[in-house]
Amino acid sequence: MDAAAHPLVLAREARTNGDFLAAYDIAMTAKAEGLAHPKLDYFAALALADMGETERAAELYESAGLGDEQDSDIRALDGRLKKELALRTPGREQARLFAESSQAYRALYDETRDYFPGINAATMALLAGNEQEAKALAREILAHPEIAEPDGYYAIVTAAEAHIVLDDGLAALKAMRQVADLEGVQAGQSVSTLRQMRLIQRIVPEREEAVAPLLDLLRPAPVLYYSGHMFVEDAAAEARLARDISEAFDEIRPDFAYGALACGADIMIAEEALNRGCELNLVFPFDDEDFIAQSVLPGGPGWLDRFNRCREQAKRESFATDSEYIGDPKLFTYGSHIAMGLARMRARHLHTEAVQLAVLQKDSEKKAAGTLRDVEKWQSFGQRVKIIDPGPINRNLHPPPDIAVSEEVSRGAFSLIFADFAGFSSLNESILPLFNRTVLGRMGRVLDEHADKILYRNSWGDALYAVVTEPEHAASIALELQQRLGDLPQELRDCAGAHCGMRVGVHHGPIYRAFDAVMQRETFFGTEVTRTARIEPVTPTGEVYVTEAFAAMLAVQTEQLFACQYVGQVQLAKGYGALAMYKLDRRDDVLEEQVAPRV
Numbered sequence: 003m004d005a006a007a008h009p010l011v012l013a014r015e016a017r018t019n020g021d022f023l024a025a026y027d028i029a030m031t032a033k034a035e036g037l038a039h040p041k042l043d044y045f046a047a048l049a050l051a052d053m054g055e056t057e058r059a060a061e062l063y064e065s066a067g068l069g070d071e072q073d074s075d076i077r078a079l080d081g082r083l084k085k086e087l088a089l090r091t092p093g094r095e096q097a098r099l100f101a102e103s104s105q106a107y108r109a110l111y112d113e114t115r116d117y118f119p120g121i122n123a124a125t126m127a128l129l130a131g132n133e134q135e136a137k138a139l140a141r142e143i144l145a146h147p148e149i150a151e152p153d154g155y156y157a158i159v160t161a162a163e164a165h166i167v168l169d170d171g172l173a174a175l176k177a178m179r180q181v182a183d184l185e186g187v188q189a190g191q192s193v194s195t196l197r198q199m200r201l202i203q204r205i206v207p208e209r210e211e212a213v214a215p216l217l218d219l220l221r222p223a224p225v226l227y228y229s230g231h232m233f234v235e236d237a238a239a240e241a242r243l244a245r246d247i248s249e250a251f252d253e254i255r256p257d258f259a260y261g262a263l264a265c266g267a268d269i270m271i272a273e274e275a276l277n278r279g280c281e282l283n284l285v286f287p288f289d290d291e292d293f294i295a296q297s298v299l300p301g302g303p304g305w306l307d308r309f310n311r312c313r314e315q316a317k318r319e320s321f322a323t324d325s326e327y328i329g330d331p332k333l334f335t336y337g338s339h340i341a342m343g344l345a346r347m348r349a350r351h352l353h354t355e356a357v358q359l360a361v362l363q364k365d366s367e368k369k370a371a372g373t374l375r376d377v378e379k380w381q382s383f384g385q386r387v388k389i390i391d392p393g394p395i396n397r398n399l400h401p402p403p404d405i406a407v408s409e410e411v412s413r414g415a416f417s418l419i420f421a422d423f424a425g426f427s428s429l430n431e432s433i434l435p436l437f438n439r440t441v442l443g444r445m446g447r448v449l450d451e452h453a454d455k456i457l458y459r460n461s462w463g464d465a466l467y468a469v470v471t472e473p474e475h476a477a478s479i480a481l482e483l484q485q486r487l488g489d490l491p492q493e494l495r496d497c498a499g500a501h502c503g504m505r506v507g508v509h510h511g512p513i514y515r516a517f518d519a520v521m522q523r524e525t526f527f528g529t530e531v532t533r534t535a536r537i538e539p540v541t542p543t544g545e546v547y548v549t550e551a552f553a554a555m556l557a558v559q560t561e562q563l564f565a566c567q568y569v570g571q572v573q574l575a576k577g578y579g580a581l582a583m584y585k586l587d588r589r590d591d592v593l594e595e596q597v598a599p600r601v
Contacts, residue, residue: 009029009031009032009042010039010042012028013025013028013029013042013045013049014045017045017049017052018190019188019189019281020188020193020222020351020352021190022049022052022053022190022568023049023053023351023568023582025046025048025049025052026046026049026050027571027582028045029042029043029045029046030042030046031571033046040066040067040071040073040076041076043068044068044076046062047059047060047062047063047083048082050062051079051083051086052193052194052351053351053567053568054086055568056089056090059086063079063080063083074116074119077106077110078107078118078122080106081103081110081119081122081123082103082122084100084102084106085099085100085103085126085201087099088100088103088129089201097129097131100127100130100205101130101132103122104122104123104124104130107119107123107126108123108127108139111123115146117143117146117148117149117160118156118160120139120142120143121140121143121160121164121167123139124137124139124140124143124163124167125163125167125198125202128202128206129201129202129205129206136167137167137168140168141164141168143160143164144161144164144165149161149164152177152180154184155184155187155191156191158177158178158180158181158184159178159181159195159220161177162174162175162177162216163199165177166199166202166209166212166213166216169208169212170212171211171212171213171215174213174216175215175216178219178220179219181220182219189222189223189257189352192220192221192222193351193352193353195220196217196222197353199213199216199217199220200213200217221353221354222257222352222353222354223256223257223258224254224256224257224258224349224354224356225256225257225258225259225260225345225346225348225349225352225354225355225357226254226256226260226261226275226280226345226356226357226358226359227259227260227261227341227342227345227346227356227357227358227380228259228267228268228271228272228275228358229261229262229267229268229338229358229360229361229373229376230267230268230270230271230359230360230361230373230390231267231361231362231363231366231372231373231392231395232264232265232266232267232268232301232397232399233265233266233267233392233395233396233397234265234301234302234395234396235265235301235302235305239394239395239396240270243267243270243395244270244274246390247271247274247359247361247390248274250359250388250390251274251275251278253388254388256275256357257280257281258280258281258283258345258348258352259275259280259281259282259283260283260285260341260342260348261284261285261341262284262286262287262293262297262338263284263309263312263313264297265297265298265300265302265305265399266301266395267361267373267392269298269305269308269309269312270361271359272312272316273308273312276312276315281317282312282315282317283316283317283318283319283344283348284312284316284318284319284320285320285321285322285337285340285341285344286320286321287321287322287323287333287334287336287337287338287340288321288322288323288324288325288326288327288333288337289324289325289326289327293327294306295402296401296402299400300400300401300402301399320340320344320550322336322337322341322511322551323529323551325512325528325529325530328405328407328413329404329405329406329407330407330413331369331371332371332414332512333512334372335371335375335376335415336415336511336512338371338375338376338379339379339554339555339558340554340555341554342358342376342380342554342557343553343554343558344554344557346557346558347554347566350557355385355386357385357387357388358377358380358385358386358387358388360376360377360380360389361373361390361392362377362389362391363391363392363393364391377389379558382560383558410516410517411515411516412514412515412516413512413513413514414512414513414515415510415512415513416457416470416471416510416513416526417471417472417473417475417476417508417510417555418467418468418469418476418508418509418510418511418513418531418534419466419467419468419469419470419480419483419507419508419534420465420466420467420507420508420535420537420538421445421465421466421480421483421504421505421507421538422465422466422504422505422538422539423437423441423464423503423504423505424498424501424502424503424504424505424543425498425499425501425502425503426463426464426498428498428499428502429494429497429498430497433493433497436493436494437464437494440490440491440494441464441490441494442461444486444487445466445486445487447486448479448482448483448486449468449479451482452470452478452479455470455471455472455475455479456468456469456470456471456479457469457470457471457526458525467535469513472559473552473555473559474556474563474564476508476510477556477586478563480506480508480546480548480586481546481586481587481588484504484506484544484545487503487504488503488544490502490503501543502543503543503544504543504544505538505539505541505542505544505545506538506541506545506546506547507535507537507538507541507546507547507548508546508547508548508552509530509533509534509537509548509549510555511530511533511551512530513527513528514526514527514528532578533549533581534549536574536575537549537574537575537581537583539575540572540573540574540575546585546586546587547583547586548566548583548584548585548586549581549582549583550581550583550584552584553566562589563588563589564587564589565586565589566584566585566586566587567584567585567587568582568583568584569583569584569585571583
């Protein structure tokens, strides 16, 4: 295996670049393919901790036996996890956990004399209230040969952190300003330091004034969501717009970009992003061949080569739905919202802001889908948007013939819930009335309480299928189902088995709406319905798993009430492929305070 392509190298690079999801996926995929190495478990657990999923990181640390490893990086993870657990623990118990974290780091420092566990031991001692011990260790760290004359990112920020522990804000600022002169500092590096500084600021208010100036120096570059008009090839118009796009990049200075790749503005923004070394993440609203036909070629044949070049250089591409285009313009809006959500999710992981760059003509007409609607949606978040008026451009495109849409059906993007009861097949005949009364009865009452948000509901045996108007309503319903069914009669548990309980899968996607001649009622169907039905069989009992599309749609809601914790690439039931899945929970205010960017 090429050393550069080894999963350990790739996982490390992904984390350094701030792509924590990719770091986790690389490590876990390598393990699933039979590669055994403790550093794979280490990178997976570290990525989980980076994303704020402390409990899962701690579980992996224990189950993989990482506590028995002698590698100093792996041993340092013990202190990191104790720190993360302390963040979630109030009162005196928090101070005790910070002290335990300090002790874990200190033991490693005393053994290795490595400044990394040393500075963490000092900071954790400060957070635990042991200021005298913290300052003594900070002075020792500043005398370390690699810190006394720091060379490189980690040595510089360690010196700055030691000065913060000593309550010397001016010295900390002087040290941290050296970071600006370094080349190649990656987002993952600055995120780690930023989190540490914000932690000090929050737990030790006396250091808030000293820490504040450092945050602007550390915050990663913004994440860009882009959109704009499609238009016909025109060298003069493109030259004018290219200058404006370049100036916008000078102003925003993003390192990451999310959007589609339609002719005109999309491709030009993507080209500028790639020219500047930005990580390009493409999000197509539907099947790529149909996208090319609908959104690339109508502007002229020259756009296709530029589309292909951008696509080849993109970091990754995803599809809001992989189905074909069937004449439904709302698919473009759906794809835009998924791209917006992914950009906002990435910004949250990086503790930075998400910014929209839109190429939008003045007095543009509002249509069923388009840039104006994208801008209005983004502005509803209260986040920054940079609008470029492209001036005169030729928007008289040459699209393919309209696709005939059956009048018997309509289309819409809705949230889909599938649930079933693990252990149902073990129930004997005499227990079924109890199941009907307790499990189905409680499920029915939850749905009744949200009746005005539910478009369709059905059940068969132990299964539930519901179509819900909006993602936030579906999230509430799914979590309430699990909550109501968390306390089942012992008689039912004895019969169904120790691991009985509900499994709930949720997705958001475009589906058909039509009249069911058999049931004599309205029904909802389509590929996305089938996909959702394959999620709940692989969901752990008692949990709610949601797709990345659903998580992204939650991220574009005005009020952020829910948290989606990354699970990984999960193989769906019945050979339906793998999907990136998230565990749904209600928002933890402590955790959100920790991970949400302050900009």
